[in-house]
Amino acid sequence: MAEEKKFNWRLWFWRGSAVLLVVIFFVARSMTRDKLSVRAAAAARTDLVSTISTNGLVEPVTNYEFHAPLATTVREVYVKAGDHVAAGTLLMQLDDVSARARVATAESALRAAQASLEQTKAGGTLEERQSLAQNISHARMDLDQAKRSVNALEKLQATGAASANEVTSARQQQTAAEEALATLVARQHQRFGPEELTRAQAQVAEAEAGLTAAKQILSQSTIRATVGGTVYSIPVGRSDFVEDGRLLLQMADLAHDRVRAYFDEPEIGKLAIGQAIRITWDARHGKEWHGHIEQVPSTIITAGTRNVGEVLVGIDDADDGLLPETHVTVTATTATEANQLTVPREALHSENGHPYVFRVLNGALKKTPITVGTINLTQVAVQSGLADGEQVATGSLNGLALEDGAAVKVAK
Numbered sequence: 001m002a003e004e005k006k007f008n009w010r011l012w013f014w015r016g017s018a019v020l021l022v023v024i025f026f027v028a029r030s031m032t033r034d035k036l037s038v039r040a041a042a043a044a045r046t047d048l049v050s051t052i053s054t055n056g057l058v059e060p061v062t063n064y065e066f067h068a069p070l071a072t073t074v075r076e077v078y079v080k081a082g083d084h085v086a087a088g089t090l091l092m093q094l095d096d097v098s099a100r101a102r103v104a105t106a107e108s109a110l111r112a113a114q115a116s117l118e119q120t121k122a123g124g125t126l127e128e129r130q131s132l133a134q135n136i137s138h139a140r141m142d143l144d145q146a147k148r149s150v151n152a153l154e155k156l157q158a159t160g161a162a163s164a165n166e167v168t169s170a171r172q173q174q175t176a177a178e179e180a181l182a183t184l185v186a187r188q189h190q191r192f193g194p195e196e197l198t199r200a201q202a203q204v205a206e207a208e209a210g211l212t213a214a215k216q217i218l219s220q221s222t223i224r225a226t227v228g229g230t231v232y233s234i235p236v237g238r239s240d241f242v243e244d245g246r247l248l249l250q251m252a253d254l255a256h257d258r259v260r261a262y263f264d265e266p267e268i269g270k271l272a273i274g275q276a277i278r279i280t281w282d283a284r285h286g287k288e289w290h291g292h293i294e295q296v297p298s299t300i301i302t303a304g305t306r307n308v309g310e311v312l313v314g315i316d317d318a319d320d321g322l323l324p325e326t327h328v329t330v331t332a333t334t335a336t337e338a339n340q341l342t343v344p345r346e347a348l349h350s351e352n353g354h355p356y357v358f359r360v361l362n363g364a365l366k367k368t369p370i371t372v373g374t375i376n377l378t379q380v381a382v383q384s385g386l387a388d389g390e391q392v393a394t395g396s397l398n399g400l401a402l403e404d405g406a407a408v409k410v411a412k
Contacts (some may be wrong), residue, residue, distance in 0.1 A: 038399040040360050040410045041344050043386045045229065048342055050335040050376045052270060056261035056279070056313065058326045060252030067090070068242040069220035072098060077238050079231050081251075089225045091249055093244075096221035099214070106214040110207035117200040138180040146174035160374040174201055229253045232324050249326075259313040261293065268309045269295050270334040277313045278331040281322065289322055291315040293332065337374055340381040347392040348372065348380045349402075358402050360391040360410060367404035 072082050075093045078087060150170045156162035233250040236242055258278060263271060273296060279289040297309025313330060314323070322328075355372050358365040370385030386392070393402055397411055 011159050013311060027202045036400060037411050038393045038407055038408045039395050040391045040393050041347065043341055043343050043382060043388060043390050045341050045388060046336045046341050047256055048340040048374050048376060048379055048381050049335050050374055051331050052263065052267050053331045054261055054263050055327060056259040056328050056330040058257055058259055058322055058324050058328055060324050061256045061258050062252065063252050064229065065247060066223050066249045068094065068244060068248055069217040070098060071244045072242060074236050074238055074240045074242060077234065081141060083231045083234055085231060086228045087223045087225055090405055091225055092134065092223040094221040096218055099218040099221050100213040103218050106211035112204040112366055113207040115158045116292050118202050139177065143181050144183055146177045150174050155403060204234040205367040222250065225251065255318050257315050257318045257324065259315065259328060259330055261311045261313055262303055262308040265300055265307040265309065271332060273309060279328050281326060281328045284321060287321065289315055290317055335374060339379065340373065341386065341388060342379040342381055343376065344394050345378055345380050346394045358393040360393055360408060365393060365402055365404060365406045365408055
């Protein structure tokens, strides 16, 4: 009997201990909830700036590219990327042996075409003209002989010593000799017709154009700066073989760069010409450039998985630190509203489309409906529901959800 009482006493002891632990748990939990630590911020008036950020590519307004005029090798490179050069500075020299050979060939072709034109105008070569003159001389002698024969036979016919047929035949020979002489004389005065002369003139013009092109290629083998600027790209090196048309060097006036920015399609309607732009480049941490929108997109293009519009941004304070072909971050200021009552964006909540905040009032959270205005990445404009200086909770330190009526302490 004593053992049974002892057993019951132990059973009630453990049951009581369990109940006590449960009570302690809920009391501790209640005390923890009563002391929920939160971050808070005061509603304050400020200028609310709305921005949109995207990526962009720096490009010179006017780019100067130099290409290989023919397939050859690079003999020497006299500059390096980043060099500032004046107009006329020697930048690069290509092997010009082939170019000089082309000039020589073109000069020879031009001389041949000019000689052919002169021959055409003169009626042929000297040998051809001498041969034609001899033929004309012989034709004149033949005509003289035919005339003498006709005269002699006509006299003989008068005495009955020659027949009429003989006289007729002699006269026919005389006519044939006259026609042959006339043909040769006509050839002497105009051996070639207008078509031959036009053809010869066209050949001269073609040869002159060929020589001009060959000389231009030769001049392009020596590459000089056409304007003053900065060399920013040299994709070839000394002794490299380059194909006809290959890019050799790029330079520009880096004080006149611009940015081609790519804004997503839903954001394009917020953009306008003249809007302020802030430009940053990861390679120059802490450095900013400023500009404005010069051209808004008229079409939408596909860039990877994005539908974007290309926006041209003029840089107002461009310098040599912002290099072409670099990827930058572009932030457009789409709106600025002065003296707006604002709270941090993380303080804003919504239920069924109705916005609200949790005010910190007398050490507890108070769910407060508000009317919001402009919202940017960090702030919300409050049009009604809050007064200047009122504190709103932006979140708890332990990640617990905020609840209406919860007792809180504001973390310092």
